[in-house]
Amino acid sequence: MLIRAYAAQSPDSRLAPFDIHRRELRPRDVRLEILYCGVCHSDLHMARNEWKETIYPVVPGHEIVGRVAAVGDEVTKFRSGDLAGVGVMVDSCRECGNCRKGLEQYCEVGSVLTYSAHDRVSGEITYGGYSKQIVVDEDFVLRVSDELPLAQVAPLLCAGITTYSPLRHWKVGKGHRLGVVGLGGLGHMAVKLGASFGAEVTLLSTSPGKEADARRLGAHEFALTTDDAQLGRLDRHFDFILDTVSAKHDYNLYLNLLNTDGVMMCVGAPPTPAEVRVFNLLGGRRSLAGSSIGGLPETQEMLDYCARHGISSDIELIDIAYINEAYERMLKSDVRYRFVIDMASLT
Numbered sequence: 001m002l003i004r005a006y007a008a009q010s011p012d013s014r015l016a017p018f019d020i021h022r023r024e025l026r027p028r029d030v031r032l033e034i035l036y037c038g039v040c041h042s043d044l045h046m047a048r049n050e051w052k053e054t055i056y057p058v059v060p061g062h063e064i065v066g067r068v069a070a071v072g073d074e075v076t077k078f079r080s081g082d083l084a085g086v087g088v089m090v091d092s093c094r095e096c097g098n099c100r101k102g103l104e105q106y107c108e109v110g111s112v113l114t115y116s117a118h119d120r121v122s123g124e125i126t127y128g129g130y131s132k133q134i135v136v137d138e139d140f141v142l143r144v145s146d147e148l149p150l151a152q153v154a155p156l157l158c159a160g161i162t163t164y165s166p167l168r169h170w171k172v173g174k175g176h177r178l179g180v181v182g183l184g185g186l187g188h189m190a191v192k193l194g195a196s197f198g199a200e201v202t203l204l205s206t207s208p209g210k211e212a213d214a215r216r217l218g219a220h221e222f223a224l225t226t227d228d229a230q231l232g233r234l235d236r237h238f239d240f241i242l243d244t245v246s247a248k249h250d251y252n253l254y255l256n257l258l259n260t261d262g263v264m265m266c267v268g269a270p271p272t273p274a275e276v277r278v279f280n281l282l283g284g285r286r287s288l289a290g291s292s293i294g295g296l297p298e299t300q301e302m303l304d305y306c307a308r309h310g311i312s313s314d315i316e317l318i319d320i321a322y323i324n325e326a327y328e329r330m331l332k333s334d335v336r337y338r339f340v341i342d343m344a345s346l347t
């Protein structure tokens with residue numbers, strides 16, 4: 001079936017309309033009519049091949065929500081008309097130790113990404129959510145509640161789970177001081193979730209104009225990281241720091257803000273390697289750690305948590321024709337705080 005989409009054909013081409021093939025339903029497949037798709041900075045890294053792993057043409061988009069249009073014969077979880085979501089993965093080996101634990105994002109064979117990967121059965125390139133429809137095995141489709149505005153739920157499928165998972169893994173909550181670095185898509189979800197878990201949240205930002213928003217989103221404090229005096233006051237202040245920065249930056253600056261046994265959880269994925277001064281880890285027995293999205297069970301848990309607590313993303317709804325400008329604004333840290341594509345605009 002030919003489906004309307006938006007694709008980049010090479011690292012330096014703009015995204016433009018492109019027709020893709022979506023497979024006929026396999027017995028356990030769900031066909032989703034996509035209503036909204038969030039715009040993640042990873043989409044930009046991938047469209048421009050910044051991580052050197054892109055398969056072209058690439059149809060980005062892994063914050064997908066929509067309505068089930070059809071299901072295969074053996075599907076049990078979904079019926080036509082249900083709301084549903086798809087995140088960063090559409091398959092994994094399902095047999096390795098990590099898959100069995102519901103940690104499909106760490107599949108030892110490699111999980112199949114929603115776009116720019118190869119389908120395990122047909123070998124076809126996977127295409128993401130900047131499109132009208134997607135076909136996914138029901139095990140990788142999430143249930144979405146109708147209690148929250150759907151467009152604002154879309155970013156939970158990546159920005160939400162990517163920040164929820166490390167905060168839960170390291171049990172961040174009451175009595176902890178959490179620093180969130182960067183107020184973009186991931187950062188604003190980290191502020192909301194961290195505050196909701198009971199932590200005292202400080203936003204560490206390069207943008208002076210974001211202080212009021214940070215506080216409105218739930219941050220208790222704000223510090224401008226370009227101001228040495230403001231950073232100096234936070235020396236050894238934090239139990240945890242969640243780094244969501246998309247571009248090259250100095251990790252050492254933030255490590256020194258951690259107290260003894262503090263953990264810096266990195267989720268931002270700048271394409272270039274960084275230098276870490278090991279003395280910043282030795283002094284204070286600090287840890288530098290990373291975390292990738294979240295598995296299927298935890299993603300469902302996060303969606304249910306957000307529905308119960310009324311947590312969703314602050315978004316700017318855009319037409320798909322605006323996507324190239326949205327990418328340019330994302331590069332200027334000018335996102336308030338997630339672009340979401342209204343797929344009705346893709347005709």
Ligand code: NAP
Nearest residue numbers: 041042182183184185186205206207246268269292293333
């Ligand atoms: P985003 O909306 O563009 O936000 C990134 C924020 O980082 C900016 O708003 C800005 O915040 C800050 N920033 C940008 N350049 C900076 C610099 N040079 N120095 C310091 N701060 C800077 O991006 P996003 O969608 O949240 O994604 C963030 C990163 O996470 C990307 O690299 C993305 O690929 C990665 N990611 C990882 C995972 C995972 O599984 N680990 C999942 C999704 C995304 P301020 O204006 O407040 O400084």
Ligand code: ZN
Nearest residue numbers: 040042158159
């Ligand atoms: Zn993402």
Ligand code: ZN
Nearest residue numbers: 093096099107
């Ligand atoms: Zn596996």
